[in-house]
Amino acid sequence: ARTYVGNAEYILKWREVQPDDTVINLVYLDGPITRNGMCNYGSREIRDIMEFCSKQPQCIGHLIIIDSPGGSTAAIPDFEMAFAYARNAKQPLVGLIDGFCASAALWAGLGLDELYFMHPENEIGSVGVYGSYFDMKDGTKNMVTKETYHEVYASQSIDKNNRVREMRKGNSKPLQDDLDKCAEKFMNFVKERRPNTPDEWLHGIVVECKDTVGIWTNGQATEDDCLQRIINLYNNNH
Numbered sequence: 449a450r451t452y453v454g455n456a457e458y459i460l461k462w463r464e465v466q467p468d469d470t471v472i473n474l475v476y477l478d479g480p481i482t483r484n485g486m487c488n489y490g491s492r493e494i495r496d497i498m499e500f501c502s503k504q505p506q507c508i509g510h511l512i513i514i515d516s517p518g519g520s521t522a523a524i525p526d527f528e529m530a531f532a533y534a535r536n537a538k539q540p541l542v543g544l545i546d547g548f549c550a551s552a553a554l555w556a557g558l559g560l561d562e563l564y565f566m567h568p569e570n571e572i573g574s575v576g577v578y579g580s581y582f583d584m585k586d587g588t589k590n591m592v593t594k595e596t597y598h599e600v601y602a603s604q605s606i607d608k609n610n611r612v613r614e615m616r617k618g619n620s621k622p623l624q625d626d627l628d629k630c631a632e633k634f635m636n637f638v639k640e641r642r643p644n645t646p647d648e649w650l651h652g653i654v655v656e657c658k659d660t661v662g663i664w665t666n667g668q669a670t671e672d673d674c675l676q677r678i679i680n681l682y683n684n685n686h
Contacts, residue, residue: 465506472678473501473510481519481552483526491523491530498530502537509540509678512560513671518551521577521630527556540681544674545657545665550574554664555634558641562677564669568658572665575638576652577630579623585616 465471475494484490489497501507534541543549543557545565551574557563565572584597601608611622635650644663649655661667669677 465504467506469506470508470679471501471504471506472675473498473507475510475512477512477514477516477553477556479516481516481523481556483520483523491520491526495526495530499533502533502539507537507539508682509542510534511671511674511678512541512543512557514543514545514549514553514557515547516550516553517548518553518555518574521552521555521634523552524555527559531559538682538685540678540685542674542678542681544669544671545570545572548572549657550654551576555637558638558664561681562666563664564666564674564677565657566668566670568656568668570657571654572657572660573649573654574652575634575650577627577634579627581612581615581623583612583616 475497476489477494482490483492485493498510501510531541540562541560543560543563545557545563547566547570549557549563549565549570549572554572554574557572586597586599588597589595590597611626614620614622638645638650642664646663649664657665658668
């Protein structure tokens with residue numbers, strides 16, 4: 449049986465797969481992470497790709513190539529579902545950092561069975577969350593057009609955009625409470641998946657991958673090494 453590596457054009461590629469082929473699904477997690485995609489595929493598309501591949505009898509595992517500074521925490525449930533599809537099919541999940549693995553990308557990466565890095569000076573970390581808002585207050589005048597910004601809410605919509613409206617008043621507590629809750633969830637996940645994580649790594653620091661072996665990562669590897677590792681893991685479990 450030949451080893452076939454699928455990619456983002458998975459539906460077209462799968463038409464080439466023969467019944468006795470061995471398939472490893474290759475997914476790229478590149479650039480800013482969003483649900484609907486910006487520089488690359490969004491988390492919903494990655495979730496759907498992995499769901500599709502996990503249902504194919506020829507698929508024996510998934511390799512996730514990571515080079516991302518992070519992004520939206522709204523994408524994390526998609527990755528959780530994607531990885532659950534693979535685990536239900538008993539297909540190993542291996543990640544390979546090729547550049548950067550930070551914030552939401554780290555959250556996703558630590559959800560894999562094993563995580564490797566291409567170069568010792570690749571970077572990983574940034575456990576933490578933040579939010580930002582840009583707004584125009586009611587009555588603000590545009591310096592160029594001289595137009596005045598107006599905002600009117602229905603009398604029944606007292607909680608509409610409440611966090612933004614409170615921020616305009618100088619009250620950031622509603623947003624702060626949401627961020628704190630999300631950060632706590634992130635930190636607890638890291639400690640659950642990697643119990644040996646030093647406390648100083650839980651507050652936003654970024655470190656070189658070579659310093660995380662045995663804690664966050666499993667070591668240095670090439671793409672071919674990771675493909676072989678998936679084959680070995682699959683054979684060990686079947």
